[in-house]
Amino acid sequence: MRPFTYERARSPAEAAAAAQRPGARFIAGGTNLLDLMKLQIETPAHLIDVNGLGLDRIEAAPEGGLRIGALVRNTDLAADERVRRDYGVLSRALLAGATGQLRNKATTAGNLLQRTRCPYFYDTNTACNKRQPGSGCSAIGGSTRGLAVIGASEACIATHPSDMAVAMRALDAVVETVRPDGTERAIPVAAFHRLPGDTPHIETALEAGEFITAVTLPPPAGGRQFYRKVRDRASYAFALVSVAAVVQRDGTGRVALGGVAHKPWRVEAAEGELPRGAGPAMAAILEGARPTHENAFKVKLAERALAAVLAEAKG
Amino acid sequence: MQEGKEFQLSRRGLAIVTAAAAAATGGPPAAQAQTGAAASPPASAPAMEKVSLVVNGQRHALELDARTTLLDTLREHLHLTGSKKGCDHGQCGACTVMVDGRRIYSCLTLAVMHEGDEVTTIEGLGKPGDLHPMQAAFVKHDGYQCGYCTPGQICASVAMLAEIKAGVPSHVSADLTAAPQLTADEIRERMSGNICRCGAYSNIVEAITEVAGRQA
Ligand SMILES: Cc1cc2nc3c(=O)[nH]c(=O)nc-3n(C[C@H](O)[C@H](O)[C@H](O)COP(=O)(O)OP(=O)(O)OC[C@H]3O[C@@H](n4cnc5c(N)ncnc54)[C@H](O)[C@@H]3O)c2cc1C
Ligand code: SF4
Ligand code: FES
Ligand code: FES
Numbered sequence: 001m002r003p004f005t006y007e008r009a010r011s012p013a014e015a016a017a018a019a020q021r022p023g024a025r026f027i028a029g030g031t032n033l034l035d036l037m038k039l040q041i042e043t044p045a046h047l048i049d050v051n052g053l054g055l056d057r058i059e060a061a062p063e064g065g066l067r068i069g070a071l072v073r074n075t076d077l078a079a080d081e082r083v084r085r086d087y088g089v090l091s092r093a094l095l096a097g098a099t100g101q102l103r104n105k106a107t108t109a110g111n112l113l114q115r116t117r118c119p120y121f122y123d124t125n126t127a128c129n130k131r132q133p134g135s136g137c138s139a140i141g142g143s144t145r146g147l148a149v150i151g152a153s154e155a156c157i158a159t160h161p162s163d164m165a166v167a168m169r170a171l172d173a174v175v176e177t178v179r180p181d182g183t184e185r186a187i188p189v190a191a192f193h194r195l196p197g198d199t200p201h202i203e204t205a206l207e208a209g210e211f212i213t214a215v216t217l218p219p220p221a222g223g224r225q226f227y228r229k230v231r232d233r234a235s236y237a238f239a240l241v242s243v244a245a246v247v248q249r250d251g252t253g254r255v256a257l258g259g260v261a262h263k264p265w266r267v268e269a270a271e272g273e274l275p276r277g278a279g280p281a282m283a284a285i286l287e288g289a290r291p292t293h294e295n296a297f298k299v300k301l302a303e304r305a306l307a308a309v310l311a312e313a314k315g
Numbered sequence: 316m317q318e319g320k321e322f323q324l325s326r327r328g329l330a331i332v333t334a335a336a337a338a339a340t341g342g343p344p345a346a347q348a349q350t351g352a353a354a355s356p357p358a359s360a361p362a363m364e365k366v367s368l369v370v371n372g373q374r375h376a377l378e379l380d381a382r383t384t385l386l387d388t389l390r391e392h393l394h395l396t397g398s399k400k401g402c403d404h405g406q407c408g409a410c411t412v413m414v415d416g417r418r419i420y421s422c423l424t425l426a427v428m429h430e431g432d433e434v435t436t437i438e439g440l441g442k443p444g445d446l447h448p449m450q451a452a453f454v455k456h457d458g459y460q461c462g463y464c465t466p467g468q469i470c471a472s473v474a475m476l477a478e479i480k481a482g483v484p485s486h487v488s489a490d491l492t493a494a495p496q497l498t499a500d501e502i503r504e505r506m507s508g509n510i511c512r513c514g515a516y517s518n519i520v521e522a523i524t525e526v527a528g529r530q531a
Contacts, residue, residue, distance in 0.1 A: 008430075
């Protein structure tokens with residue numbers, strides 16, 4: 001790990017202001033950042049510890065939803081009674097991710113901002129445009145089994161690894177932030193994560209030093225809610241493909257996918273196909289997919305995972 | 316381990332420890348250069364931070380390189396070597412300890428992030444002659460072979476049973492809104508964050524099941 005200086009922030013505004021320092025980064029649970037710092041993939045010069053800010057509460061939002069503090073731990077969010085009752089897909093997605101020990105540390109904001117698990121991103125001996133802009137992409141033409149099938153670019157074909165973010169996309173969550181100059185804004189999760197394009201190192205809509213204070217869920221979407229994750233082992237593994245779904249009694253609903261793209265993948269315009277079944281719906285959701293020979297299985301797997309969800313919704 | 320005394324670490328002592336660690340790992344040249352420069356720190360000298368931790372009921376005031384993980388603090392500075400380093404990347408569970416009663420991986424957190432926190436390690440759960448029920452059950456059921464994962468397994472299982480008691484659901488809970496059941500499936504899923512290279516899993520589940528049954 002490279003040396004860094006360390007401070008504990010006392011308010012969100014103070015944290016955002018401190019982030020203007022060159023090389024400064026926030027640290028929350030630390031479960032992603034420290035992992036990457038040990039490998040010198042991340043090399044912050046200054047760490048701003050935001051654990052003491054009291055942003056660890058889940059409150060009823062005035063519009064009827066829930067306002068989740070940025071520092072709420074994944075365990076506590078998954079176990080919250082209101083989340084279990086009204087936002088089951090979110091609880092399920094969180095519980096499908098990582099392990100008990102990691103969920104006890106991982107935070108709402110940190111989970112949204114966790115970085116890709118592309119093996120070349122982790123291997124500092126290889127070229128990677130995300131790790132070192134302009135160096136090239138070792139995955140293209142390399143091992144691509146776990147990588148994206150849609151929305152990728154000539155510069156990067158990585159996926160976003162978060163389970164929680166996929167559920168939040170299905171629920172139309174909104175990310176609340178404060179910027180170093182003190183101004184606040186709200187970013188829909190739909191616009192929060194970016195596709196790689198030719199700047200795969202820029203992963204979100206956040207500006208330099210922008211601090212996440214909370215994530216807001218709109219009023220409950222109702223219906224039956226599912227999170228189906230397919231992975232190489234039954235637990236403690238990232239998704240090959242995952243399906244977050246909210247299915248209403250009449251067969252309409254929403255679907256977001258994990259493991260297939262650089263961000264949670266949802267195509268609202270395709271959701272009209274849902275009552276016709278998983279085949280037509282997934283064909284519309286993944287229209288334009290360009291899988292490699294190694295990860296073409298993900299397209300079929302996504303359709304089958306959705307078929308299983310729709311069958312369960314009927315049962 | 317000295318009882319009742321605070322463990323003081325000199326700057327020199329720390330430099331030696333860090334140099335040894337760098338040598339052992341063949342660590343990056345930057346880290347070795349830093350340790351040699353303790354007398355006149357260059358711009359990249361490690362930042363030293365004060366932190367106080369309550370470990371197994373005993374308070375320790377420490378001054379550490381800000382980079383020191385909680386695991387390295389426990390093992391290298393407090394000489395509590397029960398917590399093990401398997402992967403140092405959150406992938407094995409050998410370093411599991413409890414902080415304020417909750418299980419975490421001590422390798423993926425910095426000591427300075429735990430000012431005033433109460434840490435419980437395997438040494439704090441029980442001692443030879445006065446074992447924690449979970450330690451005794453692991454012995455009785457042969458819940459290990461080489462023993463390397465065992466301290467992490469035991470800390471994780473004690474905290475895991477508390478999570479079930481508190482009503483935290485899991486990936487295998489059929490009904491999210493009901494109280495979680497104490498089944499073997501639940502125990503396996505909830506213990507998936509502790510890998511056992513020797514494959515002692517079935518005996519580990521038996522040990523935990525026995526303790527859980529006695530608690531219920
Ligand atoms: C072995 C292993 C397995 C895992 N498996 C899964 C899995 O199956 N599914 C899954 O979804 N995840 C998985 N994870 C990832 C885990 O969920 C993330 O590491 C965790 O959610 C990150 O949260 P954190 O609070 O620890 O973030 P940190 O590591 O503290 O921070 C991550 C990033 O977010 C930034 N940040 C943090 N808080 C804020 C804020 N409030 N405002 C602005 N920026 C902020 C930090 O600067 C940093 O860049 C796994 C991790 C490990 C190590
Ligand atoms: S896919 Fe993206 S993250 Fe992976 S090597 Fe290519 S540029 Fe890097
Ligand atoms: S040493 Fe911490 S999880 Fe492996
Ligand atoms: S007993 Fe050897 S690793 Fe578990």
